[in-house]
Amino acid sequence: MELLDEHGRVFGIVNIIDLLVVLFVLAVAVAGIALVVGSDESGEPSEQQVTRTVTVELGTHPPDGAALIESGTVTFAGQNHTLTGVYRTPTDDGIRIVAAVRVDGIVEDDVFTTEGAELRYGTVRRLTTPAYTVEATVINIGQTEGIVTTSVTATLTANVSTAVADAVGTGDEYQLAGQTVVTVQDVTRGQTMGDRERLTIEMQFVARDTVAGPMYGGEPIRIGRQLTVATDEYEFVGEVDSVEQ
Incomplete structure (x- = not known):
């Protein structure tokens, strides 16, 4: 049997032009399936890293x-x-x-x-x-890299023992892992009440910068807030009276 008869039919059954049309339609269908499989169920591209x-x-x-x-x-x-x-x-x-x-x-x-x-x-x-x-x-x-810090100067008042008052001095620093996190810039000694003394201390803090403002020791540096101040020699809690940035 000849491949094509006198009417252009393959094996005398299918017209060659019709066969080409069918093959073209199948090729388009296969390409469409491949596109669908290559995306997620919603038709959107896969999530980007x-x-x-x-x-x-x-x-x-x-x-x-x-x-x-x-x-x-x-x-x-x-x-x-x-x-x-x-x-x-x-x-x-x-x-x-x-x-x-x-x-x-x-x-x-x-x-x-x-x-x-x-x-x-x-x-x-x-x-x-x-x-x-x-x-x-x-x-x-x-999307920022690392921890963003900012320098904040605040004045604190604190009622401390005489021993702590004697220990606090201008230039005192506290370092953690080689980084200075607080520096005493000025100290004024005030009223004495028995074995307690009132200090006014100007301090520079390396604070963590957040959308809520500078944070130190888990507390925002704001007027009226109490902050824990510590060095290798002493520790006290002071109330923030003023803040500068």
């Missing part, structure tokens, strides 16, 4: 433990990421730590997710290295 800085509260730790937390590779939310910044401030029961972790993930329905683990304000995840493991509470997700 993004990088975000996740700011986490690591709680309060003794000095030896706080010194272990440094920039570098960490395991966070079950995956390896980079800790890009550490901010330490003294409190009345230890050293408070806030850290920044650079995390790769996707944003879907306004929720940032890394390898299936959702991260949002208040989310608690483990942050681990060979030297330590701590609970990390998410307090911010943004």
Whole structure:
């Protein structure tokens, strides 16, 4: 049997032009299926990877433990990421730590997710290295690198013991992990009441810059607020009377 008969039909059954049309339609259909399979169910392209800085509260730790937390590779939310910044401030029961972790993930329905683990304000995840493991509470997700700090000068008043009053002096500094976090710029000694004395202290703080204003030791630096001031020699709580930035 000839491939084409005198009427141009393949094996005398299908017209060659009709056959070409059918093959063209099949090719278009296959290409359409491939496009659908290559996208998600909504027809939108797959989510793009993004990088975000996740700011986490690591709680309060003794000095030896706080010194272990440094920039570098960490395991966070079950995956390896980079800790890009550490901010330490003294409190009345230890050293408070806030850290920044650079995390790769996707944003879907306004929720940032890394390898299936959702991260949002208040989310608690483990942050681990060979030297330590701590609970990390998410307090911010943004695009800035590391911890943003700002210099703030504030005047505090405090009723302290005579021993503390004798110890406080202009130029006193407190350093954590090599960073100066507070400097005494001026001290005025006032009224004495028994073994207590009133101090007026002008201090420069290295504060964490937040949308709520500068924060130090977990407290905003605002008039009327009480801040814990500590150095290697003394510690006291003072009330903020004025603030300059």
